[in-house]
Amino acid sequence: MRDAVSVGRLVDHAPRSAVWTAWTDPALVEQWWVPAPEVCRVVEMDLRPGGSFRTEISPDGTAFGPHITGCFLAVDELERVVFTDALVAGWRPAPASFITASFTLRDHPDGTEYTATEMHRDAADRDQHEQLGFHEGWGIVTRQLAELVESRP
Template structure:
């Protein structure tokens, strides 16, 4: 972890690791937590394998959807780790995503109370990291993590 380039979030989720993994890998469950409520998510692609795509859209009214994430999975270690980036889109083309390019690493481990859940989001330079933090990284990722916990219970 490089504090000049990276943002982190760590929580103990009161849900079994297998259920947290399923919430990350099942499109219907993923759509229930990936975007902070009351906005809604539509999953167009969730191909959880190295080189697979992650494409989501979001809506404030449940009718009109706009692009949210178009990313590629880089690493998938069953029930322990997911790594994806939006710097390469789901068709493997270089991307310049708004609001910030990032690579996210999600790690899961057993914990006596459920799942040790860690997020490490890497950025290309200090300005991108600062911008992501200013946009509300902790609030946004914190909110969806709480939603993930509810779905996984």
């Protein structure tokens, strides 16, 4: 797929259930979803196909602005979460679209294999996202997710 980019990571010594919890508990998502020192706030997270996913971002935790406004397409417990910003809650068309993202979890002998894949409308949108720092930013949040999960009992 020419319009897709992926970032993967092995989450050492963390079972898939722990990574799943970090992905599905809004209070935990807020701890890793945006690159630090930015701060995330989960406004809506209705984890079901057609459910709302809305986050906000702030440079300092005081004034928040829009980040993601989208709709979950698939939620397969312990395996996969897929959302898009092409739709909002209830499968309603969004005013603008940039990404569809898929996050997969697989067991690994040393922990959990975590892969984030973003698909774009076309190669131009993909290239724009890469220029905005996709690999660096998604690498950071994937590392933050791993650090959060690996540090929890």
